[in-house]
Amino acid sequence: MDFATVLQVLDSTVRLATPLLFACLAGLFSERAGVIDIGLEGKMLISAFFSAAVAAATGSVWLGLLAGIVSSVMLSLVHGLASITFRGNQLISGVAINFLAAGLTVLIAQDWFGQGGRTPSLIGQGRWGNITLPFANALSDVPVLGPLYAQLISGHSLLVYLGLLTVPLTWWILFRTRFGLRLRAVGEAPEAVDTAGISVTGLRFAAVAICGLLCGLAGSYLATGLQAGFVRDMTAGRGYIALAALIFAKWRPWYALMACLLFGLLQAVALRYQNIDLGGLTIPVQLMDALPYILTVVILAGFVGKAIPPRAGGEPYVKER
Amino acid sequence: MDKLPPWADAVLVPLISLLLAAALSALVILGIGENPVDAFTLMVEGALLRSAGWGYTLYYATNFIFTGLAVSVAFHARLFNIGGEGQAMIGGLGVALVCLYLPWPHWTLALVAASIAAAIFGAAWAFIPAYLQAKRGSHIVITTIMFNFIAAALLNYLLVNLMKPAGQQDPATAIFPAATHLPTFQDMFAAEANPLFRGAPGNVTFFLAIAACVFVWLLIWRTRLGYEIRALGHSESAARYAGISPVKTIVVAMLISGGLAGLMGVNTAMGEAERLVMNSTEGAGFIGIAVALMGRNHPVGVFLAAILFGFLYQGGAELALWTNIPRELIVVIQALVILFTGALDNMVRIPLARLFARGRRAR
Numbered sequence: 109m110d111f112a113t114v115l116q117v118l119d120s121t122v123r124l125a126t127p128l129l130f131a132c133l134a135g136l137f138s139e140r141a142g143v144i145d146i147g148l149e150g151k152m153l154i155s156a157f158f159s160a161a162v163a164a165a166t167g168s169v170w171l172g173l174l175a176g177i178v179s180s181v182m183l184s185l186v187h188g189l190a191s192i193t194f195r196g197n198q199l200i201s202g203v204a205i206n207f208l209a210a211g212l213t214v215l216i217a218q219d220w221f222g223q224g225g226r227t228p229s230l231i232g233q234g235r236w237g238n239i240t241l242p243f244a245n246a247l248s249d250v251p252v253l254g255p256l257y258a259q260l261i262s263g264h265s266l267l268v269y270l271g272l273l274t275v276p277l278t279w280w281i282l283f284r285t286r287f288g289l290r291l292r293a294v295g296e297a298p299e300a301v302d303t304a305g306i307s308v309t310g311l312r313f314a315a316v317a318i319c320g321l322l323c324g325l326a327g328s329y330l331a332t333g334l335q336a337g338f339v340r341d342m343t344a345g346r347g348y349i350a351l352a353a354l355i356f357a358k359w360r361p362w363y364a365l366m367a368c369l370l371f372g373l374l375q376a377v378a379l380r381y382q383n384i385d386l387g388g389l390t391i392p393v394q395l396m397d398a399l400p401y402i403l404t405v406v407i408l409a410g411f412v413g414k415a416i417p418p419r420a421g422g423e424p425y426v427k428e429r
Numbered sequence: 430m431d432k433l434p435p436w437a438d439a440v441l442v443p444l445i446s447l448l449l450a451a452a453l454s455a456l457v458i459l460g461i462g463e464n465p466v467d468a469f470t471l472m473v474e475g476a477l478l479r480s481a482g483w484g485y486t487l488y489y490a491t492n493f494i495f496t497g498l499a500v501s502v503a504f505h506a507r508l509f510n511i512g513g514e515g516q517a518m519i520g521g522l523g524v525a526l527v528c529l530y531l532p533w534p535h536w537t538l539a540l541v542a543a544s545i546a547a548a549i550f551g552a553a554w555a556f557i558p559a560y561l562q563a564k565r566g567s568h569i570v571i572t573t574i575m576f577n578f579i580a581a582a583l584l585n586y587l588l589v590n591l592m593k594p595a596g597q598q599d600p601a602t603a604i605f606p607a608a609t610h611l612p613t614f615q616d617m618f619a620a621e622a623n624p625l626f627r628g629a630p631g632n633v634t635f636f637l638a639i640a641a642c643v644f645v646w647l648l649i650w651r652t653r654l655g656y657e658i659r660a661l662g663h664s665e666s667a668a669r670y671a672g673i674s675p676v677k678t679i680v681v682a683m684l685i686s687g688g689l690a691g692l693m694g695v696n697t698a699m700g701e702a703e704r705l706v707m708n709s710t711e712g713a714g715f716i717g718i719a720v721a722l723m724g725r726n727h728p729v730g731v732f733l734a735a736i737l738f739g740f741l742y743q744g745g746a747e748l749a750l751w752t753n754i755p756r757e758l759i760v761v762i763q764a765l766v767i768l769f770t771g772a773l774d775n776m777v778r779i780p781l782a783r784l785f786a787r788g789r790r791a792r
Contacts, residue, residue, distance in 0.1 A: 146570070190772035194779075199509055199570050201772035203718060204764050211760030212457075218755045219461035225755060340757075348574055355571065392590065398582035401575040405557070408567035408575075417568070 111252070115259050117376050122264060123334055124379075125372025126271045127152065127326040131350035132357070132364045133278050134322035140282065140359060141315030142295035142420040146202035147187055148323055149347025150209030155180040155327025157213040160227040160338035161220060163234040169332050172234070176331075177324030183209065184320025185313075192312045195424030206347070214340045225340040227331075236265035236333040267329040274322070278361040291315055295418035298425040308425045326350075352404035359418065371400045433782050439730075443723050443770055445777050450765035457761055463754055471751060472744025482743055484614050484629020489713075490739030491631070491696045492517075494638040496717025497724060497731040498645050499690035504726050505649055506682040507662040512558060512573030513690040514714025515580030516551040520691025521698040522584060523550030525592070525705035528605040528698075539609040544637065544695050551691015552684040554580060559683030563676040569683075577714070588707060601706040611700045632700040638735075641689060642728035648685070658682045690714060712760075719763050722771040738763070 131148045138145040155176035163172030183205050190201040214225035221227055241262035248258035282288035294301045294311045302308050330346070331338045349371050356370075357363035378396035385391075433442070455465035476482045496513045503510035510516075523546035533539035558572035588600040597603075612633050614626035649655040660668040661678045669675060697709040716738055723737070724730025745759035769777070 146574070186768075190768065194773055194775040196772035196774055196776075197509075198772075199511075200718070200722070200767060203511065203715070204768035204772055207715070207760050207764035207767065211757040211762075211764055214755055214757040215457065215461060215761060218753070218757075225757070345578060348578065351571065352575065392586050394582040394586040394589075397585075398579045401578045401582075405561070405567075405572055405575050405579075408565075408572055409561050410565045410567065 111255070115255055117373075117380055118260050119263075120376040120379065121369060121373045122260070122268060123372075124375045125368045126268045127330045127334065127346055128350050128353055128368040128371055129271045129365060130274065130322045130326035130329065131347055132353045132368050133274055133361065134319040134326065135351055135354045136278065136282075136357075136359060136361060136364060137291070137315045137322070138319035139354065139421055140295045140418055141291050141312050142298060142418055142423065142425075143187070143191055143312055143316055143319075144198045144202070144422045145187065145316075145319060146199060146351060147183065147205035147347075148319075148326075148350050149343050149345070150202075150206035151180040151183050151320060151323035152327035152330065152347050153206075153213055153341070153343045154183055154209040155324040156331035156342055157217060157227070157327075157338045159328035160230060160331040161217070163230055163332050164221075164228045164337070167233050169230075169234055169236055172332055173325075173328045176328035177321055180324035180327060181317055181320035184316045184323070188313050188316040191424060192309055192316070195426065198422050198424075210341060213338070217338065217340070227338040230332060230336040234332065235336055236267060236329070238263045238265055239269070265329070265333045267325060267333050270325070271329070272365075275361050275365045278364075282361065287314075292418075295420055298420050302425070302427065312425075323347075349400050352400050355404055355417075356407055358416070374399050433778065433785060437781065437785065439725055439727075442774070442777055442781065443725060443730075445781070446769035446774070447723070447766065449777070450762065450769045453765050454758070454762045458754065458758070461754065463752060468748055468752065468754060471747055472740070475747030475751075476740045476743035480614075480625040481627050481629045482747075484626035484631040485743040485746070486631075486736070486739040487614070487635050488629065488631040488696070488701065488739070489742040490735040491635045491638045491700075492693050492710075492713040493716050493720045493735035493738045494732060495641060495693040495696070496690050496714050497720030497735050498641055498717075498728065499686045499688075500717045500721035501724065501726040501728075501731055502645060502649070502658070502682060502689065503686040504721055505655075505662050506658045506679060508559075508562070508679065508683060508686075509570050510555070510573055510683065510686050510690075511570055511718070512555060512576050512687070512714070513693075513717045514710050514712065515573070515577035516554045516687040516690035517693040517697075517710045517714050518580045518584050519554040519694075520547035520551035521694030521705050521709050522587065523547045523691065524694045524698040525602050525605075528609045529592075529602060533606065533608045536609055536611055540611060540633070540637075540695070540699070543609070543699050544692060547691040547694045548688035549691070551694070552688040554691070555683045555687025556680070559680045559687075562683075563679040585707065588705070592705070599706070601702075602704045605699065605703045609699060610703065613700075630701040632696070634696040634700045637692070637695065639732070641692065642732050645689070645731075646728045654678075654681065690717070716763060719767045719770070723766060 131152055135145055135148050158179040159172040159176030162175035163169050187201050187205055190196040191198040217225045217227060244258040244262035248254045282292060290301060290306055290311055294308055298308045353364060353367035353371055356367040374396055378393050458465040458468050476486045499513050500510055524543045527543045527546040558569050558576055561567035561572055562569040592602045593600055594603045614629060614631045619625040657673045657678050660673055661675055665675055693713060698705045720731055720734040720738055723734035741759050741762060745756050748754045749756040
């Protein structure tokens, strides 16, 4: 394997990790506030569809992004309504949202475009263009560092860089602002937050809305950045991989970045090589596909440190009467 | 909070939730420019007014009874088993191994052996998540989701690399031997003068599903183990105080749940396709969640809800065939049923409870 191939694999790692990263941080906000969200997949999917559909209709990727975010936040609010307002089961609500998105996207796509549940392919301004960072071309002749800068660091779409910036931003919001402190408190001890006279419901709804926003970005990147258009069930379990990454990262932003890059690398390798030959021992591609899930189970089993979720996660908050 | 009378809890709440889901589904159909009344008529005609339609409806219902019961048994122990899909896939693997690699003189023997294999394989797939939940507190919802994906990858590997006959393109096993053919409704009930259930996949496994309903009822309400499962579901600390081992009960409840989900493989692999294909479960594991929620975790409720979803599935296929409405409409309806009967339960229950309380006070 030569240097150019390594660069290509790492390049696609960054691209494939981006939707995972947005979704993982989305889950982080929600679960840190005590609202478990297994509906990341559904929110990504609905955003992917509306981004692609609006971008195809208007020719503007920005309007597509907006539509994707709005649709994803709407589903978030349904989740909030069920799990915060009506104190329903958060897991069941998440499952329902995943199915709702899986069904609605194909139904509407068939009605609008009549192409068997997909949107037309996006061209030109309907997709995110790649940004060439300054000096990328000039420096590309420098050995090792030049190609590294020109191919790996430069030349991604705006959303990839936004995703990377969201990591420190999330860290800062959660650990350096008053809002973040309260948000984490509401996921650990909502009764204490309530005693301090702060609205548990309000904070949780804010967290759920941020989760919707970030899932919207994830889905939008999937359909208008990574690929050119929506096809049915295009998230293909990424929402669950993001959930796995969140557990892997033990609900911490920087570790979330690492976990998403790791899972992105696994996807990139599986995409490039069908079966990996390690001198007589062949690793089947299916093992690469399953590896994120297997690793998560190992982590959950507590063999590699203990993954302790926020204490009030999954519990609807009931004020005492 | 005001309490509801038991009959309202068992019948009225799911019924109102169902009506809400139906009303929203009608709006969705209107939204894509079709007529909900016509669509419903077409569904009823295709699924219920012809015997072949019933053959399909009951075939789907058989799947949903197994997965619905699987989710219910776990729910009684307050465990949410989302892994029915993976357990059913691995159950199908058990069926395929028994049918392909052992010689069978008669289908009855093959059915017994395949059922046992399906249950054991399904239960085995549920064992690791169950053990991790019971011993190490790993959240069973997450682990069972992960195991669904691992099951799909494993099955993909086995079908593509090991079990696919040479020269075949699609990832599936060889056709099972003719001796393992299960009688379909057509074989059982059709006569030359009266060709019933023509071409429909409904088969003798339906009766196995009914037997499973009786088994679950006996288990949950008539045995010590069932009592322990329900006690654990109500309060773990109380169960522990009463001398019930949470670890043992969690694992056993999940093994039974996985076994029931695995049994679905008998219907899909042996009863219908007569070979094991890649996506034989077709999401039935997840529909079990909706079925269990609607059926209030009672075998009778699960049976009725499974028939309803069987009707929706067959009706949805008819819609996709004759109109511009894709099959995904059923996924939307399924999502709405899960949402209203599962997550937004209180939205119906609280106003209803208030209404009943007012009625009582007036009297």
